[in-house]
Amino acid sequence: MAEISRPFFLWRHLNKVRWVILSLVFALLIVIPVLHVYQTYVAAHAYDLLAPSEKRLYDVVEFATAPFINDPAEELDAVKGNTWSGYFWGLQLSDPLAVASQMAASLSLYWPFILSSLIPLVLTIIFGRFFCGWLCPATMIYELNSNLSAWLKWAGLKLPNFQFDLRIKYVVLAIGLILTSLAGSVLIATIYPPAIIGRELYFVIALDGFGVGVVIFIATLLFDLLVARRGFCRYLCPGGALYSLLGRYRLVRIRRIAESCNDCAKCNVVCEFGLDPLRDDFGQECTNCAACIAICPTDAMTFTLRLTDYPAQGPGHLGKQYQHGSGADLEAAAE
Amino acid sequence: MKRRSLLRVLTSGAALLGFSALPYGVSRLLAPPAPQPTNRAIKLSARHQDRRIFLRPPGALKNDVAFTAACIGCGLCGEVCPPRCIKFHARSGGSQVNTPYIDPAERACTLCNKCMEVCPTEALTVTKRQDIDMGIARIDQTACYPWVDKGICGACVSICPQGKAAIAYKHWNQYRPVVKDGCVGCGLCVEVCPHPSLPIWITERKSYSLPEKKKLL
Numbered sequence: 001m002a003e004i005s006r007p008f009f010l011w012r013h014l015n016k017v018r019w020v021i022l023s024l025v026f027a028l029l030i031v032i033p034v035l036h037v038y039q040t041y042v043a044a045h046a047y048d049l050l051a052p053s054e055k056r057l058y059d060v061v062e063f064a065t066a067p068f069i070n071d072p073a074e075e076l077d078a079v080k081g082n083t084w085s086g087y088f089w090g091l092q093l094s095d096p097l098a099v100a101s102q103m104a105a106s107l108s109l110y111w112p113f114i115l116s117s118l119i120p121l122v123l124t125i126i127f128g129r130f131f132c133g134w135l136c137p138a139t140m141i142y143e144l145n146s147n148l149s150a151w152l153k154w155a156g157l158k159l160p161n162f163q164f165d166l167r168i169k170y171v172v173l174a175i176g177l178i179l180t181s182l183a184g185s186v187l188i189a190t191i192y193p194p195a196i197i198g199r200e201l202y203f204v205i206a207l208d209g210f211g212v213g214v215v216i217f218i219a220t221l222l223f224d225l226l227v228a229r230r231g232f233c234r235y236l237c238p239g240g241a242l243y244s245l246l247g248r249y250r251l252v253r254i255r256r257i258a259e260s261c262n263d264c265a266k267c268n269v270v271c272e273f274g275l276d277p278l279r280d281d282f283g284q285e286c287t288n289c290a291a292c293i294a295i296c297p298t299d300a301m302t303f304t305l306r307l308t309d310y311p312a313q314g315p316g317h318l319g320k321q322y323q324h325g326s327g328a329d330l331e332a333a334a335e
Numbered sequence: 336m337k338r339r340s341l342l343r344v345l346t347s348g349a350a351l352l353g354f355s356a357l358p359y360g361v362s363r364l365l366a367p368p369a370p371q372p373t374n375r376a377i378k379l380s381a382r383h384q385d386r387r388i389f390l391r392p393p394g395a396l397k398n399d400v401a402f403t404a405a406c407i408g409c410g411l412c413g414e415v416c417p418p419r420c421i422k423f424h425a426r427s428g429g430s431q432v433n434t435p436y437i438d439p440a441e442r443a444c445t446l447c448n449k450c451m452e453v454c455p456t457e458a459l460t461v462t463k464r465q466d467i468d469m470g471i472a473r474i475d476q477t478a479c480y481p482w483v484d485k486g487i488c489g490a491c492v493s494i495c496p497q498g499k500a501a502i503a504y505k506h507w508n509q510y511r512p513v514v515k516d517g518c519v520g521c522g523l524c525v526e527v528c529p530h531p532s533l534p535i536w537i538t539e540r541k542s543y544s545l546p547e548k549k550k551l552l
Contacts, residue, residue: 036414043417077415077449085409085455094455098407102456106404113456171355179359185403185430190362195408199433202410203425211425212365212432219361236358 004259007293007302015294018133022140025083029137029198033205034061035076042072082198083137084189085116092116095131095195096124096246097239101188104181121246128247132233132240133272133287138193138217142233145224146272162228163274166285169234169241176238191216192239193232230272234285248284249307254292256280261300261316267292277301280312362432389436390469390522390537392421393444394451394462399431405458408433412450412459420444437469439522439537444469446496446521465497470520470537472502474512478534481510491524491535 038061041050050058069075078089085094094116103109123130132139149159176188189195196213203211220232233240256267256277267277270291275282277292293301298318304310315321392412396402412435413421420442421435437444446467451459472491476482481489487510495502500517502524504510512524512535520537528535 032414037419040417040419073417080414080453081409081411085407085411087411087453092455094407094409098409102405102407106401110405110457116455165351168351168355171351172358175352175355176359179356183430184400185432185434186407187359187362187430187432189408190432191358199408199410199423199425202414203423206419207413207422207425211423212362213425215365216358216362236355 005257005302006260007257007299011290011303012294012296012299014290018289019140021134022137022143025135026137026140026197028079029082029201030205032080032082033202035065036080036202037206038062038065039072039076082195082202083131083135084192084195084198093119095239096121097188097192097242098186098195100242101177101180101186104177105184105186107181124243124246125249126251127288128250128252129240129243129285129287130247131243131287132237133289136194136239137197139233141197141221142193142224142230143272145221146229149225149229159226160228162231164228164231164235166234169236169238170245172236173238173241188238193217193220193237194239229274234273240285244284250284250288251305251307252288253304253306253309254282254286254288254290254301255304255306255310256313256316257300257302258313258315259300259317260298261318262298263316263319263321264297266295266297267301270295278316280310282309389438390444390520392416392435392437392450392459393446393448393467393469393519393521394454394459395469396458396460397468402458403431403434405456406434407456407458409455410435411453411455415449415453417447417449418442418445421450437522439525440533441526443522443524443526445523446519465500465517465519467519467521468540469522471518471540472514472520472522472524472535473538474514475534475536476511478530478532479512480530481512482534488529490527490529494523494527496521496523 034057038058041047041054041058047055047058065072065076079087081087083095084098085092087093092112094113096117099114099117102113120131152159176191180187189199190213196217200210200213200217203209204214220236223236224231228235254277261278263278265278268275271277272289272291273285273287275286288303293303300316391399391402396405408423410423410433413419413423420437420439421444422438422441423433423435424431425433435450446464448461448464451461454460474482479488480486489504489510489512492502492504492510492512495518497517497519500515502512502514502518505513520540522537524535525533525537
């Protein structure tokens with residue numbers, strides 16, 4: 001019998017790394033407005049005029065940043081923005097959806113802005129919908145929301161999980177781009193959760209309270225909880241639609257190793273996007289989030305470099321449906 | 336049979352369109368196109384119809400339609416603003432939703448140019464300080480304290496970052512301010528004005544013509 005390929009041993013820890021990255025992105029979106037508020041206090045040169053709560057914020061941030069920087073007004077400007085558009089030490093990065101919707105709104109091309117989305121664009125073409133699984137600040141809240149619904153289910157509360165057509169989000173994207181160009185303003189940003197999160201965190205920390213986006217975001221959370229699990233991302237998110245289209249022929253994919261699979265279907269249960277890893281059906285919706293790699297009890301999930309999904313391999317060789325020796329016709333029957 | 340299947344396709348298509356447009360409809364309902372109310376602007380008399388409720392940040396495209404089309408609402412201009420004067424149409428604004436504005440009565444721009452340098456699109460373009468055109472200050476000479484002989488002030492003249500090119504006293508020994516052509520509309524004079532009804536305000540440049548200039552021509 002041929003040697004069964006095993007996944008690289010660190011890949012089953014990628015899901016933990018992903019949670020760390022999601023938490024870091026979210027923490028950054030909170031830290032950046034706090035640092036900005038501190039910068040405005042520094043720029044005002046009027047510590048004695050601050051209110052007690054403002055003084056406390058000033059003291060805490062000064063204590064935390066003073067060992068690393070000399071000039072807060074300039075050096076704390078190194079990292080600014082959110083996942084919609086931001087920059088790291090001079091490197092401007094923008095969401096491809098921001099570029100697409102800005103092009104639709106102004107009906108013109110502005111090359112410096114388009115180039116700022118080049119790196120995310122190339123990464124999306126290689127890794128597919130990785131932004132949704134690895135960076136999106138809304139993903140963390142949505143996955144915690146999914147966990148909440150799992151706990152509610154455990155507690156005996158039956159929550160519905162309707163299935164819709166996954167292609168609805170492409171219509172949302174098209175309608176959003178049409179409305180954006182008709183209205184002449186980037187309306188997609190009002191319903192796109194990562195843009196909402198970055199913006200609203202800034203509004204509530206540095207300006208005078210939440211805007212309208214937080215209501216929309218809570219509505220999407222309720223939609224996810226009461227109508228369909230992870231429903232907004234699966235069926236409605238215009239950004240997810242764009243990345244799915246861009247990542248259709250992505251290079252990095254997850255594949256099942258049929259030789260060590262025992263058909264336990266844990267991968268299907270854990271998949272936030274309702275895909276079917278058990279039957280090798282990932283499609284363009286997969287975010288490469290590696291949750292199925294982490295949960296697999298027999299190490300039957302791995303990464304592969306292919307432009308299309310691995311062809312269907314039938315039932316796992318360790319499962320009940322697979323009969324050793326007389327494989328082909330039984331596999332056909334199982335299909 | 337055929338008619339029935341066609342009907343089914345039509346109804347499911349309409350349902351699909353409606354379902355996909357739902358998020359936009361919700362967001363539209365939640366952000367109605369209403370003027371941005373501010374603390375002091377509400378109290379202003381209706382005498383001056385050309386008083387703008389808000390200003391755009393410096394370097395903004397003069398055509399507001401082009402500005403809302405170019406702005407992606409990322410909030411970077413606000414995140415680098417040292418006086419934190421740039422705010423956003425967060426709860427109202429219609430098609431202006433998420434675009435930045437400055438309310439000079441609350442906190443005015445100090446012309447530091449950071450927002451223009453950071454803007455990823457051409458919505459805020461890098462402009463020299465004297466070429467910035469956020470508007471032009473206008474003084475109500477029937478309310479301003481020195482103009483109605485209710486004391487001496489000169490706060491607007493002292494704070495102006497453009498100096499004598501933008502605002503000066505009409506006579507050297509009277510504290511009556513007069514706006515000059517070099518005003519860029521930053522609004523610092525509005526922020527410091529002690530008068531409760533704000534006799535100094537930023538208006539659009541095109542709606543204002545200087546009386547001295549008219550006499551010369």
